[in-house]
Amino acid sequence: MSTSSTRAVRAGRRTVDIHRPDKVLFPDDGITKADLADYYRSVAPFMLPHLRGRPLMLERLPDGIDGPRFMQKDTPAGYPDWVRRVEVDKEGGTVAHTVCDDTATLVHLADQACVTLHRWQSRTGRLEKPDRMVFDLDPPEDDFGAVRRAAHLLGELLDALQLPSTLMTTGSKGLHVIVPLDGHSEFDDVRAFAHDVAETLAAAHPEELTTAPRKQARGDRLYLDVQRNGYAQTAVAPYSVRARPGAPVATPLRWDQLDDPATHARRWTVATVLQQAQSAPWDGSAARPRALGPARRRLDALR
Numbered sequence: 055m056s057t058s059s060t061r062a063v064r065a066g067r068r069t070v071d072i073h074r075p076d077k078v079l080f081p082d083d084g085i086t087k088a089d090l091a092d093y094y095r096s097v098a099p100f101m102l103p104h105l106r107g108r109p110l111m112l113e114r115l116p117d118g119i120d121g122p123r124f125m126q127k128d129t130p131a132g133y134p135d136w137v138r139r140v141e142v143d144k145e146g147g148t149v150a151h152t153v154c155d156d157t158a159t160l161v162h163l164a165d166q167a168c169v170t171l172h173r174w175q176s177r178t179g180r181l182e183k184p185d186r187m188v189f190d191l192d193p194p195e196d197d198f199g200a201v202r203r204a205a206h207l208l209g210e211l212l213d214a215l216q217l218p219s220t221l222m223t224t225g226s227k228g229l230h231v232i233v234p235l236d237g238h239s240e241f242d243d244v245r246a247f248a249h250d251v252a253e254t255l256a257a258a259h260p261e262e263l264t265t266a267p268r269k270q271a272r273g274d275r276l277y278l279d280v281q282r283n284g285y286a287q288t289a290v291a292p293y294s295v296r297a298r299p300g301a302p303v304a305t306p307l308r309w310d311q312l313d314d315p316a317t318h319a320r321r322w323t324v325a326t327v328l329q330q331a332q333s334a335p336w337d338g339s340a341a342r343p344r345a346l347g348p349a350r351r352r353l354d355a356l357r
Contacts, residue, residue, distance in 0.1 A: 073165060081118060083301055109178065125172075128150055136158065137159050182240060182241065184237070189251075189252065190224070190279035219233050302322065
């Protein structure tokens with residue numbers, strides 16, 4: 055097959071053309087653009103509920119993971135009319151972010167060599183009000199044992215605050231601990247609350263955890279990163295492929311899977327994640343979102 059060929063892919067009610075389908079994006083693994091499109095079409099039933107209505111930032115690698123990459127916010131004029139956009143204010147104008155509401159859009163993004171999708175914490179219509187809070191557990195080295203310990207400590211604190219939480223591997227080194235919110239708090243309040251939770255935890259375990267943004271100040275401690283809770287900040291979307299050898303996937307997992315010796319940040323890949331998605335739905339994903347007011351009062355009482 056020539057790299058100039060085009061392959062038509064049926065995606066829901068639409069047919070999407072994949073251009074240069076045999077273009078290799080992951081050289082060590084032989085994964086092509088067509089393989090990426092097939093993956094995203096297959097995982098769409100599990101992924102779309104976490105994408106619908108959210109502005110995206112797209113990580114594109116036209117020449118594969120060994121080539122240059124760029125982060126795309128604005129939706130190009132050449133994208134099909136049926137790809138949904140949302141206009142977001144910025145200084146001096148607006149940005150038309152892509153919103154992925156259907157399988158066809160997901161496949162089209164794969165055709166654009168969009169390997170990874172990063173999503174907002176809020177939805178269109180309520181862009182100022184996040185409905186999720188994210189803690190990114192970032193170890194100094196590729197040490198998942200430290201990530202596992204930090205996740206348990208954070209989960210216990212969130213339980214004490216009566217906030218349900220869920221887990222997702224990042225497909226890189228760490229984990230995201232995610233709290234569903236009722237969408238009534240402003241970004242500044244959510245970020246301030248997340249910061250205070252992280253500070254409380256780091257103060258209780260100063261040898262293991264830190265909230266220091268500067269790498270030089272962290273030493274060998276795990277960084278509790280809450281910066282993704284700011285307005286217009288993004289976090290990797292569930293089931294997104296990461297631009298790393300092996301094509302690891304950011305994967306939701308149950309709390310009872312955290313201590314499985316086989317679990318690590320890159321455990322699941324495009325070749326294995328569908329079995330995980332089918333057999334281990336995101337526990338707590340249907341939990342009733344919580345308001346921050348009562349949790350703030352409980353946190354203040356602990357500090």
